[in-house]
Amino acid sequence: MYRGKEIIEDVNQQFNISISYKQALRAKMYALQLLRGTLESPFSLLPVYCHNLKIANPGTMIKTAVDGLGQLNMLFVALGCSIRSFLRHLRPLLIMDGAHLKGTYVGTMFLAVGMNGNNGIVPITIRVGNTESGPSWIWFLHKLRQCIGEVPNLTFLTDRAASIDLVIRNVFPNAHHRFCCRHLSQNLRLTSSKDKMKRWMFWEACKAYRVSDFEATMDLMRHNLPNAAQMTNAMTPWMEAKIEKIIHISANWKVYPISDLLFEVDDRYKKGTCNLHAKGCTWMQ
Incomplete structure (x- = not known):
């Protein structure tokens, strides 16, 4: 690693010129650009890379989504060998999480991995996009379902993000969802x-x-x-007090059943629907 401080010292020794730290970093970035090309140039090679990836790995699934301007918004990649390994040899367990990308073009990466018999990590699918949101998780899990289909006793292991739990219930209604101990x-x-x-x-x-x-x-x-x-309930005292307050406020609301799990809520000022299966309520939005 050629650091900025070392660049300053070398320039001073060889040319007897004093430069600032920012000038040293700009010179380093310019030299790297001459060696590796610009950061924008690999995006033009993405279609060729995806095409060769499908040829080299039969059964590979690659999907893209673009925004209103036709620019790349999300990229989904699932190697055919990884899909076959998960369906044939691995336990029905998928560990999912998201990570923020650093650099000039920031974004988020979603990753779903399995575990082999030695508890080693086996990457299954990857998604790269602009943001981490409910719609992006929906898009990612829909593509994942197209890859693996309906897997008996499938279990997802994630953090406690409410958006992930809601999406799993909608896209994989028969799957189990548990939380990461870490x-x-x-x-x-x-x-x-x-x-x-x-x-x-x-x-x-x-x-x-x-x-x-x-x-x-x-x-x-x-x-x-x-x-x-001493805590006999699954909720903390703070949560119990909050729920009691909500119950007191909603005592005079009118609720009309639409189906066994769908209800219409009316508080005389606005109306909304409450979905017990999805754990969502449009009235609260």
Whole structure:
């Protein structure tokens, strides 16, 4: 790595010229551009790359989406060998997450991976786009469903983002959805050195393969964390108070059933629909 400080020193020694740090970085970027080309040039090669990718990997699925100006908005890639490996040899488990891209052309990347018999990561699909939003997750999961179809006992493992949970329920209604233990530990703030015992008990419960081991660890947590043991409900006191407030406000609302899971809500000022299956309400928007 040729750093800006080293460029300044070399220019000063060879040419007896003093340059600023910004000038050194601009010179470095110009030299890299002469060697590798501009950052825009690879975009013109994307159609050729996708075509060769399909030839080299039979069964590969590549889909694109453009915006109103005809510019690339999203790119979906699923290698044929990865799809066949997941359907034939891997457990029905998909781990999904998103990451923000850095550089001149920022964006987000969605990734769905599986796990082999040695708990190694096997990339299945990838999506690159502008933003991380509900519509982008819908587009990504619809393309994923076209690749793998209906997989029995399929389980998704993600963080606790509400948009992902809603999309999974709509696109894969028969699939199971569970949360990543690492994200849960971060939500519980088990990162301090003082929480070493709590962190150990948490991961022991997460990694338990037998019900007896899980219950033993939970009993240990109840003994060492009496405040947590006193919570008999699945909700925190703060959430219970918030729900009680909403119930009090909505006491005079009128609800009309449309179907078993769809209802119309009227509070005399505006109307909306509540979908219990999708866990969504247009009245709250």
